[in-house]
Amino acid sequence: MAEEVKLIGMWVSSFSLRVEIALKLKGVQYEYIEVDLTNKSPLLLKSNPVHKKVPVLLHNGKPIAESLVILEYIDETWKDNPILPQHPYDRAMARFWAKYIDEKCVPALWKACWCEEKEREKAVEEACVCLKTLENELKDKKFFGGESVGFVDIVANFIGFWVGAIGEAVGVELLTRDKFPILCKWSDEHVGCRVIKENLPSKDKVVAFYRTRVESAS
Amino acid sequence: MAEEVKLIGMWVSSFSLRVEIALKLKGVQYEYIEVDLTNKSPLLLKSNPVHKKVPVLLHNGKPIAESLVILEYIDETWKDNPILPQHPYDRAMARFWAKYIDEKCVPALWKACWCEEKEREKAVEEACVCLKTLENELKDKKFFGGESVGFVDIVANFIGFWVGAIGEAVGVELLTRDKFPILCKWSDEHVGCRVIKENLPSKDKVVAFYRTRVESAS
Numbered sequence: 001m002a003e004e005v006k007l008i009g010m011w012v013s014s015f016s017l018r019v020e021i022a023l024k025l026k027g028v029q030y031e032y033i034e035v036d037l038t039n040k041s042p043l044l045l046k047s048n049p050v051h052k053k054v055p056v057l058l059h060n061g062k063p064i065a066e067s068l069v070i071l072e073y074i075d076e077t078w079k080d081n082p083i084l085p086q087h088p089y090d091r092a093m094a095r096f097w098a099k100y101i102d103e104k105c106v107p108a109l110w111k112a113c114w115c116e117e118k119e120r121e122k123a124v125e126e127a128c129v130c131l132k133t134l135e136n137e138l139k140d141k142k143f144f145g146g147e148s149v150g151f152v153d154i155v156a157n158f159i160g161f162w163v164g165a166i167g168e169a170v171g172v173e174l175l176t177r178d179k180f181p182i183l184c185k186w187s188d189e190h191v192g193c194r195v196i197k198e199n200l201p202s203k204d205k206v207v208a209f210y211r212t213r214v215e216s217a218s
Numbered sequence: 219m220a221e222e223v224k225l226i227g228m229w230v231s232s233f234s235l236r237v238e239i240a241l242k243l244k245g246v247q248y249e250y251i252e253v254d255l256t257n258k259s260p261l262l263l264k265s266n267p268v269h270k271k272v273p274v275l276l277h278n279g280k281p282i283a284e285s286l287v288i289l290e291y292i293d294e295t296w297k298d299n300p301i302l303p304q305h306p307y308d309r310a311m312a313r314f315w316a317k318y319i320d321e322k323c324v325p326a327l328w329k330a331c332w333c334e335e336k337e338r339e340k341a342v343e344e345a346c347v348c349l350k351t352l353e354n355e356l357k358d359k360k361f362f363g364g365e366s367v368g369f370v371d372i373v374a375n376f377i378g379f380w381v382g383a384i385g386e387a388v389g390v391e392l393l394t395r396d397k398f399p400i401l402c403k404w405s406d407e408h409v410g411c412r413v414i415k416e417n418l419p420s421k422d423k424v425v426a427f428y429r430t431r432v433e434s435a436s
Binding site for chain 2: 050059062064065066068069070072073076077088089091092093095096099100133
């Protein structure tokens with residue numbers, strides 16, 4: 001039986017993008033199904049009844065939700081070009097940082113961009129603490145994964161690309177070269193990496209999308 | 219070199235208990251180091267500088283934090299008595315439910331127990347939605363892992379044991395037999411399972427601990 005791989009995603013979701021990057025890294029052919037989150041499709045609701053969110057990977061009809069869970073699944077199912085490191089300790093460190101990005105960094109960065117003006121200073125400060133922690137972790141490595149893009153780099157695409165675009169739309173610059181030279185250098189490498197570059201939407205399109213959101217909220 | 223395994227934990231933490239259960243299931247000998255969270259030890263601060271929380275596993279001096287990350291590490295390092303299932307899809311499902319328990323259920327149950335009285339009704343309702351979702355997932359299985367305790371069962375120990383004890387202390391009964399017969403039966407099996415029973419503190423001690431907390435807050 002030919003293998004059937006489908007990804008239910010959304011072009012403006014950094015979480016969907018994680019799965020796209022992983023599938024591309026592995027060389028897995030897949031059908032991409034864009035959903036409209038304002039009008040969720042029956043396929044999405046049936047495939048992820050608990051969270052009703054993208055991304056969902058459908059592998060031979062069986063659904064898997066939650067981007068970190070999907071990344072692990074992809075790495076275990078298609079063995080070429082490993083995403084996670086091989087040694088259990090290195091794998092634990094990668095999972096630790098991915099979790100940190102999801103549970104601390106992304107919410108802090110999101111809040112710094114979207115909070116009310118009176119909360120901004122504190123929110124930006126908290127986001128910068130997260131970025132500093134990642135800057136210290138990255139140190140002299142080219143990628144979090146070492147010499148090439150790995151699990152943490154894929155997970156960190158929100159920081160590598162989206163936070164700059166969203167920040168431009170809302171007028172909040174977080175990842176600045178004077179404060180975070182190492183992360184900025186990583187971000188350049190990240191968006192310059194072929195497999196990531198080929199999957200990123202244009203920055204202008206993302207900025208325009210979020211500008212509309214800013215305008216509709218004001 | 220003899221293997222050195224230490225666990226920095228706290229007796230009243232369901233997250234520490236996860237690691238203890240996993241180590242016991244694997245038959246790994248370890249030294250347990252209890253910490254006082256009101257006066258965090260230099261060892262804890264050095265071993266988990268990002269979160270400054272228990273549990274931390276020290277394996278030959280190398281620290282690993284975050285209970286889910288530690289469980290995966292233990293399963294990859296000591297191969298006997300697997301905690302996660304073998305097939306990638308089953309592993310993905312186990313990780314999905316563990317994540318759901320950590321990100322949705324535990325916070326919802328905690329809130330239902332500790333929120334202000336005026337928020338109680340809504341919080342209990344939300345907690346019950348989470349429990350119902352787990353009840354539906356468990357269906358006719360003895361354990362989430364099937365016939366024996368697995369990854370999700372270990373992660374769910376907060377629901378299997380702690381929520382009853384905390385509920386008794388604060389006077390909020392969440393896991394009732396009329397509403398959640400399947401989860402209650404699972405909870406009986408869970409706390410009756412040798413490797414878990416041997417590691418649980420006495421319910422009276424937990425109730426007394428949280429009663430003190432209620433009294434000091436009022």
